[in-house]
Amino acid sequence: MGRLSMAAGGVRGGRDQTFEELFERERQPMVRLAYLITSSRAGAEELVHDAFVEVYQRWPQLDRPGAYLRTCVVNRAIRQKKRGRRRVVDLRREETVEHGYDHTFAALDGLVPRARAMVVLRYYAEMSQAEIAELLGVPVGTVKSGLHNALAELKKVLS
Amino acid sequence: MNELETRLQEDLVAAADAADLVAPALAEVMRSARRSEHRRRLRYAVAVAAVALPLAAIAVSLLVGRDDEPTRPAATTTTTPTVTTTTTPESSTTSTTTVVLDDAELVGLSNCAPTCGVTGDVAMDHPTWGPVHVVTLGPVRQADGTVCGGADILVIDSTGQVRWQHSIDPSACYAKLQPAGGDEDPSSYPPVPTPVDDAGRLFITYNPGRYDGIIVLSMTEDGVDDHRSMVTTEDFAVRWYYASAVDVDDDGVYEIEQFYNDCYPTCAGGTTTSFIWEWQGDDFEPALPTSPVACGARQIGGSEADAALDLEAVGITCPEAHEAAGRIGEARPPGSGPGTFSVESWRCTVTVAVPQTDEVYDCTGPGSARITFRRPPFPGD
Numbered sequence: 150m151g152r153l154s155m156a157a158g159g160v161r162g163g164r165d166q167t168f169e170e171l172f173e174r175e176r177q178p179m180v181r182l183a184y185l186i187t188s189s190r191a192g193a194e195e196l197v198h199d200a201f202v203e204v205y206q207r208w209p210q211l212d213r214p215g216a217y218l219r220t221c222v223v224n225r226a227i228r229q230k231k232r233g234r235r236r237v238v239d240l241r242r243e244e245t246v247e248h249g250y251d252h253t254f255a256a257l258d259g260l261v262p263r264a265r266a267m268v269v270l271r272y273y274a275e276m277s278q279a280e281i282a283e284l285l286g287v288p289v290g291t292v293k294s295g296l297h298n299a300l301a302e303l304k305k306v307l308s
Numbered sequence: 309m310n311e312l313e314t315r316l317q318e319d320l321v322a323a324a325d326a327a328d329l330v331a332p333a334l335a336e337v338m339r340s341a342r343r344s345e346h347r348r349r350l351r352y353a354v355a356v357a358a359v360a361l362p363l364a365a366i367a368v369s370l371l372v373g374r375d376d377e378p379t380r381p382a383a384t385t386t387t388t389p390t391v392t393t394t395t396t397p398e399s400s401t402t403s404t405t406t407v408v409l410d411d412a413e414l415v416g417l418s419n420c421a422p423t424c425g426v427t428g429d430v431a432m433d434h435p436t437w438g439p440v441h442v443v444t445l446g447p448v449r450q451a452d453g454t455v456c457g458g459a460d461i462l463v464i465d466s467t468g469q470v471r472w473q474h475s476i477d478p479s480a481c482y483a484k485l486q487p488a489g490g491d492e493d494p495s496s497y498p499p500v501p502t503p504v505d506d507a508g509r510l511f512i513t514y515n516p517g518r519y520d521g522i523i524v525l526s527m528t529e530d531g532v533d534d535h536r537s538m539v540t541t542e543d544f545a546v547r548w549y550y551a552s553a554v555d556v557d558d559d560g561v562y563e564i565e566q567f568y569n570d571c572y573p574t575c576a577g578g579t580t581t582s583f584i585w586e587w588q589g590d591d592f593e594p595a596l597p598t599s600p601v602a603c604g605a606r607q608i609g610g611s612e613a614d615a616a617l618d619l620e621a622v623g624i625t626c627p628e629a630h631e632a633a634g635r636i637g638e639a640r641p642p643g644s645g646p647g648t649f650s651v652e653s654w655r656c657t658v659t660v661a662v663p664q665t666d667e668v669y670d671c672t673g674p675g676s677a678r679i680t681f682r683r684p685p686f687p688g689d
Contacts, residue, residue, distance in 0.1 A: 176331035250319035
């Protein structure tokens with residue numbers, strides 16, 4: 150299990166937890182995950198809030214609420230990214246580039262939302278390709294090729 | 309793990325750490341959940357009341373032995389689709405006022421009669437006009453058995469007024485114009501389940517006689533945005549000809565799959581490839597191949613300043629040009645006729661030296677292009 154899963158041990162867990170426990174454990178990791186996919190602080194906070202509301206309402210029917218939550222967050226983040234403008238130049242960021250990660254973060258904006266999500270899930274959440282495939286509902290091969298292409302794109306931009 | 313992957317790991321963690329994010333509060337989530345549940349119950353109650361109250365009124369009138377029949381909405385004998393609009397009831401028990409336009413009336417509102425008929429009716433919400441119906445009219449079967457005729461698209465508000473219209477005159481010989489989601493071809497994906505996607509855009513399939521194309525309409529505060537996809541009688545092959553509405557990742561936000569036949573050695577024997585246009589929030593953009601096509605190897609010498617040429621583009625420009633200029637939407641599929649392009653649109657390839665004549669330029673591979681440059685005639689030619 151990777152960084153996200155360790156931080157949120159219940160993600161793969163079953164029903165031996167209350168909603169409040171899940172919420173307390175997941176709320177920060179989920180906002181961070183959503184932010185890395187959407188680049189939007191406000192958007193990330195809002196979509197995670199909505200995802201928790203959805204989980205709360207479906208709580209009695211969920212076998213793996215943690216997994217359901219994460220899928221909700223990632224899908225909502227991808228959708229939000231898709232609907233948002235892709236090529237927004239954040240002038241404030243350009244003026245204040247002081248950190249190495251700014252370049253990486255900006256380079257992620259060049260990826261299509263789903264590829265970006267794959268990169269974040271793989272290298273931030275440290276999920277395996279099989280776990281990413283399950284979360285996104287795509288074949289493992291799609292994840293492999295998606296990551297391969299995304300890395301090639303990033304390499305071009307960052308090198 | 310290589311250097312890039314290590315950098316990604318470190319930078320993503322650093323970016324998340326530095327973002328100063330505020331996680332949601334439990335109390336707020338619970339409040340939202342309760343509000344949402346309350347709204348759901350209210351909707352349910354209203355729906356039940358809408359059914360129960362009229363039934364109760366009928367039952368009461370029968371019990372008190374009234375001779376007259378209970379008030380019912382006027383029956384309509386029209387064939388579907390019809391435009392039915394409802395105004396606010398005067399009281400909770402009175403019947404509603406309904407505007408019904410039957411097929412004949414809708415055809416009468418169009419400019420394509422008598423060679424068209426109603427092919428679809430999609431209810432949408434307009435930010436300015438309120439509830440509207442988008443009615444499509446397409447060709448009808450002719451006496452010789454062919455399906456051929458004009459077409460029209462009407463946006464009608466709740467008073468029955470036509471707010472927006474686009475017409476293909478009746479002398480045209482279109483084969484189809486209807487809401488997407490039917491038998492579009494060809495496509496590598498299943499048909500979309502509904503003509504309106506989760507981003508609120510209406511997809512309409514048209515066919516001027518050979519291939520299907522896609523029109524996309526969005527309801528905007530200013531009226532209707534056609535995303536430069538609207539066809540005319542004179543020029544049917546605009547932005548998305550030989551294309552289908554698809555939902556590649558099944559997320560409810562549709563993409564457009566566009567096909568390209570390289571017509572080599574002939575169109576019948578050519579290779580057909582496709583690529584995907586993705587919605588980027590305000591417009592569609594082509595999803596670029598990850599490996600650029602090496603079209604630079606065949607560049608023709610010269611400079612932009614020299615290239616005062618009429619450019620006839622046939623096919624789809626190479627991927628670098630999409631990226632550089634974002635003008636793929638102006639490219640025309642084979643056989644669709646000439647188009648004039650600015651040099652800037654084709655920065656990737658158009659560096660043509662005068663007086664080259666009839667240079668044919670090929671980029672091969674995904675999103676391949678064949679672009680023909682013709683200079684205007686010189687005096688003495």
